[in-house]
Amino acid sequence: MNIQGLGRLEPREQLRAVGLRVTAPRLAVLDWLSTHPHATADQVAVGVRERLDSVSTQAIYDVLNACTQAKLLRRIEPAGHPARFETRTSDNHHHLVCRQCDRTEDVDCVVGFAPCLEPSSALGFTVDEAEVVFWGLCPACAVRQSDSHHIEESV
Amino acid sequence: MNIQGLGRLEPREQLRAVGLRVTAPRLAVLDWLSTHPHATADQVAVGVRERLDSVSTQAIYDVLNACTQAKLLRRIEPAGHPARFETRTSDNHHHLVCRQCDRTEDVDCVVGFAPCLEPSSALGFTVDEAEVVFWGLCPACAVRQSDSHHIEESV
DNA sequence: ATCGTTTTCTTGACTCATTCCAGAAAACCT
DNA sequence: AGGTTTTCTGGAATGAGTCAAGAAAACGAT
Numbered sequence: 589m590n591i592q593g594l595g596r597l598e599p600r601e602q603l604r605a606v607g608l609r610v611t612a613p614r615l616a617v618l619d620w621l622s623t624h625p626h627a628t629a630d631q632v633a634v635g636v637r638e639r640l641d642s643v644s645t646q647a648i649y650d651v652l653n654a655c656t657q658a659k660l661l662r663r664i665e666p667a668g669h670p671a672r673f674e675t676r677t678s679d680n681h682h683h684l685v686c687r688q689c690d691r692t693e694d695v696d697c698v699v700g701f702a703p704c705l706e707p708s709s710a711l712g713f714t715v716d717e718a719e720v721v722f723w724g725l726c727p728a729c730a731v732r733q734s735d736s737h738h739i740e741e742s743v
Numbered sequence: 744m745n746i747q748g749l750g751r752l753e754p755r756e757q758l759r760a761v762g763l764r765v766t767a768p769r770l771a772v773l774d775w776l777s778t779h780p781h782a783t784a785d786q787v788a789v790g791v792r793e794r795l796d797s798v799s800t801q802a803i804y805d806v807l808n809a810c811t812q813a814k815l816l817r818r819i820e821p822a823g824h825p826a827r828f829e830t831r832t833s834d835n836h837h838h839l840v841c842r843q844c845d846r847t848e849d850v851d852c853v854v855g856f857a858p859c860l861e862p863s864s865a866l867g868f869t870v871d872e873a874e875v876v877f878w879g880l881c882p883a884c885a886v887r888q889s890d891s892h893h894i895e896e897s898v
Numbered sequence: 899a900t901c902g903t904t905t906t907c908t909t910g911a912c913t914c915a916t917t918c919c920a921g922a923a924a925a926c927c928t
Numbered sequence: 929a930g931g932t933t934t935t936c937t938g939g940a941a942t943g944a945g946t947c948a949a950g951a952a953a954a955c956g957a958t
Contacts, residue, residue, distance in 0.1 A: 609905065609954055629944080644908050649945065654906090665822035667874070670944060684868050695862040707850035712882035713839050719822075719876045720860075727867035764925055764934065784915075799937050804916065809935090825915055 606658040616640045617651045618660065618675065625674040626664070626683075626692040632673065666692070666721055682719070686726035688733070695722065761813040771795045772806045773815065773830065780829040781819070781838075781847040787828065821847070821876055837874070841881035843888070850877065 599618035603610050613636065620635040621627060627635070633648045652673055655661040662677045666685045672692060680697045707715060725733060754773035758765050768791065775790040776782060782790070788803045807828055810816040817832045821840045827847060835852045860873050880888060 611906065611954075613907075642908095646909080646946085647907050650906070663822070665820075667818070667820035667826075671822075682862070684862055684866060684870070686868065693866050693868070695865070707837065707839055707877045710850070710877075710879075711839060711848050713841065713848070713877070713879045714885050715839070715877045715879035717878040719878060721874045722862045722865075722868070722870045723872040723874060724865075724868045724870035730869050766925075766935065768936075797937095801917085801938080802936050805935070 602660050606660060608654060608658055608660075612640060613643050613647045614651050614655070616643070617648065618655065621661065621673055622675045625676065625694070626672045627674075628670045628672055630670070664692075664719075664721075680717075682722065684722045684724070686729055687723055688725055688729040691726045691729075757815050761815060763809060763813055763815075766806075767795060768798050768802045769806050769810070771798070772803065773810065776816065776828055777830045780831065780849070781827045782829075783825045783827055785825065819847075819874075819876075835872075837877065839877045839879065841884055842878055843880055843884035846881045846884075 597605065599615045599622075600610055602618065603614055608614065616636045616639060617632055620639075621632060624631070624635060629645075629648055629652055632652065633643065633645060636643055636648065652661060652663070652671075656663045656673070659677055661673050661675060663671050663673055664683060665671045666683070669685075669690060674694075676694065681694050682697060684693045684695050685691070707713075707718075752760065754770045754777075755765055757773060758769055763769065771791045771794060772787055775794075776787060779786070779790060784803055784807055787807065788798065788800060791798055791803065807816060807818070807826075811818045811828070814832055816828050816830060818826050818828055819838060820826045821838070824840075824845060829849075831849065836849050837852060839848045839850050840846070862868075862870060862873075
């Protein structure tokens with residue numbers, strides 16, 4: 589089994605497959621994240637504590653870091669945001685982030701493999717990943733924005 | 744004069760052009776950054792203090808924020824790094840970052856205008872910028888890396 | 899199943915980048 | 929030059945994340 593197939597396994601098997609010990613915090617984090625993509629460490633802690641009733645903050649960070657290193661999780665860090673984690677790791681997809689409400693969504697890679705676009709001049713660098721963040725406004729905030737413009741103008 | 748031409752002006756005129764007061768810390772920051780692209784707030788503080796012998800840390804942050812908002816500076820925040828600032832603002836260029844030594848270089852935009860590539864599905868988002876970071880190893884670190892591999896293997 | 903080793907988790911202190919605050923100082927307008 | 933507004937100073941505070949030492953749990957061999 590190659591790394592591509594890991595996403596389809598249960599957390600327990602995923603951990604085994606990459607040689608990490610199977611522990612309650614790890615299972616809970618992987619499981620919770622699988623239904624809550626782009627969550628922060630803080631949000632993961634809250635989610636996990638609902639079903640595990642006592643996990644230290646440090647454990648959350650340890651789990652997130654260990655799994656990220658083992659490529660069971662992917663970490664993204666949009667400018668100005670705390671890190672966010674997701675279980676979708678085996679493809680090279682990118683992200684769409686709302687400047688206003690921080691809503692974050694996946695977008696498929698324009699090309700399909702990493703690095704998905706070559707820099708026009710690499711200056712001798714060995715490039716292994718092109719990270720793309722599309723910044724803008726989500727539909728809800730776009731509406732809110734034009735509403736408040738309207739209000740400002742009419743005052 | 745449009746925003747595109749600002750980069751060619753002296754700091755004093757740049758500030759005037761965007762309606763910011765002309766102060767010693769602002770002039771020093773803009774001037775120093777013009778010859779030290781991709782510097783952190785900390786590095787800016789050190790550089791500026793060499794020629795101004797007393798600027799508070801807060802002033803550095805205020806200047807960087809004010810100028811970034813006025814688009815005299817551009818702020819980039821590669822994952823895991825403190826924010827970096829540069830005076831090249833009028834184009835939509837991207838960055839190449841060395842995973843090992845943090846060396847950061849400009850790369851011209853593949854397309855030339857923002858957003859330089861459309862997400863394949865925008866989910867209703869209004870996208871105004873595509874931020875691209877190419878991650879890899881700079882030539883120096885690539886050499887160092889293969890050297891240490893060599894050493895490990897031969898032990 | 900149990901023991902011993904290794905890894906992970908807990909608690910609590912700590913770092914770093916950055917921001918908040920209140921008052922002093924400087925820049926601009928007339 | 930004088931008054932107003934903005935910016936700067938100094939110091940405290942914040943948030944995200946890490947470090948460190950010992951307790952607890954997981955694995956692997958007996």
